[in-house]
Amino acid sequence: MKVLACGGGTLGSVTPLLAVVEELQSRHSCQLVWWGTRYGPEKQLVIAAGFTWQTISAGKLRRYLSFNNLLDLFKVGAGFVQAFVRLLKWRPDIVLTAGGFVAVPVGWAAWLLGIPVMIHQQDVRPGLANKLLTPVASLITVTLAGSLNHFPRHKAVLTGNAVRRVFTESFDRTETLKQLGLADKPTVAIFGGGTGSQFLNDLVARQLPQLIKLGQLVHITGLTKKGAGAQPGYYRYDLLNKIGPVLQLADVVVSRAGMGFLSEAAALAKAVLVVPLPDSHQLDNAQAVSQAQAGLVIKQSDLTGERLVATLSQLLDDEASRRKLGFNLHNLINTGGAVKIANEVERVIKIKF
Numbered sequence: 001m002k003v004l005a006c007g008g009g010t011l012g013s014v015t016p017l018l019a020v021v022e023e024l025q026s027r028h029s030c031q032l033v034w035w036g037t038r039y040g041p042e043k044q045l046v047i048a049a050g051f052t053w054q055t056i057s058a059g060k061l062r063r064y065l066s067f068n069n070l071l072d073l074f075k076v077g078a079g080f081v082q083a084f085v086r087l088l089k090w091r092p093d094i095v096l097t098a099g100g101f102v103a104v105p106v107g108w109a110a111w112l113l114g115i116p117v118m119i120h121q122q123d124v125r126p127g128l129a130n131k132l133l134t135p136v137a138s139l140i141t142v143t144l145a146g147s148l149n150h151f152p153r154h155k156a157v158l159t160g161n162a163v164r165r166v167f168t169e170s171f172d173r174t175e176t177l178k179q180l181g182l183a184d185k186p187t188v189a190i191f192g193g194g195t196g197s198q199f200l201n202d203l204v205a206r207q208l209p210q211l212i213k214l215g216q217l218v219h220i221t222g223l224t225k226k227g228a229g230a231q232p233g234y235y236r237y238d239l240l241n242k243i244g245p246v247l248q249l250a251d252v253v254v255s256r257a258g259m260g261f262l263s264e265a266a267a268l269a270k271a272v273l274v275v276p277l278p279d280s281h282q283l284d285n286a287q288a289v290s291q292a293q294a295g296l297v298i299k300q301s302d303l304t305g306e307r308l309v310a311t312l313s314q315l316l317d318d319e320a321s322r323r324k325l326g327f328n329l330h331n332l333i334n335t336g337g338a339v340k341i342a343n344e345v346e347r348v349i350k351i352k353f
Contacts, residue, residue: 001028001351004092004110005051006103008036011194013100013129015260016120016337018049019162020096023342025050028351033092035083037102041194041222056082058102080105087113093349098122099129111136116348120341122161122259124284126150138348141341143259143333144288159341160334161263166244168267168335176245182235186215186316189250191243193258193277196222199300200254200275204228207305214313218246251322252315254308257282257297259333262289266333269326271315273308275300294329 003021007013014036024030034051036042037058047053057079083106095110097103098120107117116138119130124146126134131150134140140151143161177184188211192200201221204211205228211217212233219236220243221227227236237246247253247268255261257276262285265272272295276282290297296311315322 001349002031002033002090002092003094003096004033004035004087004090004106005046005096006035006056006106007097007100008040008042008102009100010258011041011045012122012258012260013098013103014042014045014194015164015264016098016122016162016341017096018045019164019338020120020341020345021049021051022164023162023338024345027342027346031092033090035086035102035106037100054086056086056102056106058105076105080109083109084112087115091115094118094345096120096345097129097133099127101129104129104132107133107136118341118345118348120159120162121147121151121156122263123147123281124259124288125281127281139344141337141344143263143337146288157344159344160337161259162338162341163263163267163335164244167247167264171245171248173249176249180218180235180242180245180249182218182249183216187218187250188215188252188254188312188316189218189220189246190254191220191246191256191261192222193256193261194222196220197256197275197277198226200256201227203303203305203308207309208234210305210309211312214309214316215251218250220246252312254312257286257289259285262295262329263333263335266294266329267335269323269330271295271322271325272329273298273311273315275303288332289329292328292332293325294332295325 005017032051034046035054035056038055057075095117110117117136119133119137119140121142140156141159145158148156208228217234219227253265253270254273257274274286274295274297276286278300286297289295
């Protein structure tokens with residue numbers, strides 16, 4: 001099986017595809033190629049998963065007026081030509097994407113060549129890239145039932161989200177603590193998305209003396225973002241491969257509202273404090289979490305350092321509340337989608353057993 005995956009710029013368009021391919025590799029001999037962005041955070045994860053990594057020209061898709069839109073039209077055109085030539089030579093069995101502007105010219109080029117395109121929609125509200133790819137998609141899989149309303153019914157199927165096995169396999173707590181150099185005490189993990197959140201990073205830096213009184217703080221800042229200075233009780237990582245063990249150990253998680261990370265937290269039934277990115281699709285995800293009582297949601301404009309400390313203190317002191325939030329998040333998001341999506345991949349390319 002020849003699989004081309006494309007997407008990048010953020011990890012939201014990357015992690016579910018890694019989980020799907022992980023499942024496909026357990027069934028078939030796969031040739032794997034990934035086309036991504038030059039500067040996104042995805043490269044190290046993709047290469048570690050066994051893909052051949054290639055960058056491709058892509059222009060960002062904006063919903064607002066900007067001179068850069070004109071410049072990026074040329075990049076999109078270049079990406080389309082680049083994709084068409086590469087696809088003509090390699091001829092993958094299928095193109096997989098979970099969004100991201102890099103996927104749009106690739107999807108349309110694949111469609112012209114008769115190569116099936118499958119889209120996975122993680123977030124409640126589709127991004128512009130997935131909307132632009134809908135006409136050429138053979139099938140669209142979605143995480144939550146509410147997303148079905150955004151796509152043609154004959155193309156969309158509810159599968160849940162795909163989560164990598166590192167988030168579902170059992171782990172040795174003592175060994176993991178040793179590997180990360182952490183103490184066996186209450187742990188708060190703060191994660192601002194695949195590229196980090198400077199807002200959260202700055203908030204942590206200002207409140208760090210109060211935060212580390214609650215326990216130990218593990219902070220994944222993002223590859224290009226600044227965090228607080230080193231001090232006892234504060235552990236800063238920018239490496240994305242630390243997410244799995246950190247999330248397994250955490251008692252409480254503070255995060256943005258990207259569905260990829262929320263799904264990973266759901267797989268482990270973690271209590272989350274969600275701070276959605278303002279004016280973005282994350283607000284819809286956060287609303288779904290709030291309505292299901294599957295996490296505490298605080299708008300960025302309402303989150304002060306004092307409120308962050310008070311909320312975390314309350315959660316750490318209330319194990320019953322943490323368990324309830326984690327249980328509800330686990331029930332809200334079906335994280336077994338890798339198997340279902342892999343089944344759909346086989347159906348689309350008509351693999352017979």
